[in-house]
Amino acid sequence: MDRREERLLDPDANILVVEDDGQMRHLVGRLLREAGFRVTPARDGREMWELLDDGAAPPDLVVLDVMLPGPSGLDLCRRLRARSQVPILMLTARGDETDRVLGLEMGADDYVAKPFGPREFVARVRALLRRSMGDPAEPARSERRLHFAGWMLDLRGRELFSPAGAAVDLSGAEYDLLLAFLQQPQRVLSRERLMEVAKRRMGTESSERAVDVQVSRLRRKIEPNESSPAIIKTVRGSGYLFVPSVARG
Structure with a gap:
C-alpha cells in the first residue's frame, strides 16, 4: 500500500464485524487489526443494532456473516442498506450462487466465502474502503x-x-x-x-x-x-x- 493510500485510510477505519462464531470473529478481528484497522465486534443482529444506535461514530465498513442466530445476515444486510450506504462485505460458508445473488439483492457490496485467504480478505476490505472514500490514484480532471x-x-x-x-x-x-x-x-x-x-x-x-x-x-x-x-x-x-x-x- 503506497503513501497516498495510507493517507486515504487514515485515521484508522473502524470496521464492524458481525460474526457469531468466536474463533472466526477472533481471526477476522486479528487480520484487520494487523492491517491497521480498528475493529468493533458483534455476535449477532441485536448487538449490531445496539452498537449502531449508541450514538458513537458509525463504522466505515461492516463485515457481516450470513449464518447468524436470530435474523440472518441477509436480512440484516437488507435492513442496514435501507438506512445506510456503508460498505457491506458478507462472509459465507456456502459459496453457491444463490447466496451471492441474494446478498446482492439485499445490497451487499462484496462477498468472501469461508475458508478465505487472509491476504485476499484484507485486500477486499481495502478495495471497498477506497471506493467508498474515493480513490486517491484517480487523476485530477476538470470534468467531474x-x-x-x-x-x-x-x-x-x-x-x-x-x-x-x-x-x-x-x-x-x-x-x-x-x-x-x-x-x-x-x-x-x-x-x-x-x-x-x-x-x-x-x-x-x-x-x-x-x-x-x-x-x-x-x-x-x-x-x-x-x-x-x-x-x-x-x-x-x-x-x-x-x-x-x-x-x-
Missing part, C-alpha cells in the same frame, strides 16, 4: 460530472441526482455499473464485459445472473415509473444498451 436524460452523476462525490435534483442512493456495485454504462453510452455492453466490472466487487464469484440482478436494481432507481423512457435496454442474446447520450462537465 456526467449528465444523461436529466440525471447527473457527480464523480467526485460518487453521488447520483435525479432530474428533480434529489440525491439517489447507489450501492458501490450500482455505482460501478452505472459508470461503465456512462463511459460507453449507446453501445451494447455484453454480460461478459459487465461481469468484468462486477468482479471488482465479487472477485471470481460474479456471474451473468448476478449482473442481471445489479442491472435490475439500477433500473428501478433510474427508471422509477413504468411509463418512464427506457434508459437501459436489454438486447436479447447480446447484453445491455445504455440509450441516452451522455454529456460531461
Whole structure:
C-alpha cells in the first residue's frame, strides 16, 4: 500500500464485524487489526443494532456473516442498506450462487466465502474502503460530472441526482455499473464485459445472473415509473444498451 493510500485510510477505519462464531470473529478481528484497522465486534443482529444506535461514530465498513442466530445476515444486510450506504462485505460458508445473488439483492457490496485467504480478505476490505472514500490514484480532471436524460452523476462525490435534483442512493456495485454504462453510452455492453466490472466487487464469484440482478436494481432507481423512457435496454442474446447520450462537465 503506497503513501497516498495510507493517507486515504487514515485515521484508522473502524470496521464492524458481525460474526457469531468466536474463533472466526477472533481471526477476522486479528487480520484487520494487523492491517491497521480498528475493529468493533458483534455476535449477532441485536448487538449490531445496539452498537449502531449508541450514538458513537458509525463504522466505515461492516463485515457481516450470513449464518447468524436470530435474523440472518441477509436480512440484516437488507435492513442496514435501507438506512445506510456503508460498505457491506458478507462472509459465507456456502459459496453457491444463490447466496451471492441474494446478498446482492439485499445490497451487499462484496462477498468472501469461508475458508478465505487472509491476504485476499484484507485486500477486499481495502478495495471497498477506497471506493467508498474515493480513490486517491484517480487523476485530477476538470470534468467531474456526467449528465444523461436529466440525471447527473457527480464523480467526485460518487453521488447520483435525479432530474428533480434529489440525491439517489447507489450501492458501490450500482455505482460501478452505472459508470461503465456512462463511459460507453449507446453501445451494447455484453454480460461478459459487465461481469468484468462486477468482479471488482465479487472477485471470481460474479456471474451473468448476478449482473442481471445489479442491472435490475439500477433500473428501478433510474427508471422509477413504468411509463418512464427506457434508459437501459436489454438486447436479447447480446447484453445491455445504455440509450441516452451522455454529456460531461
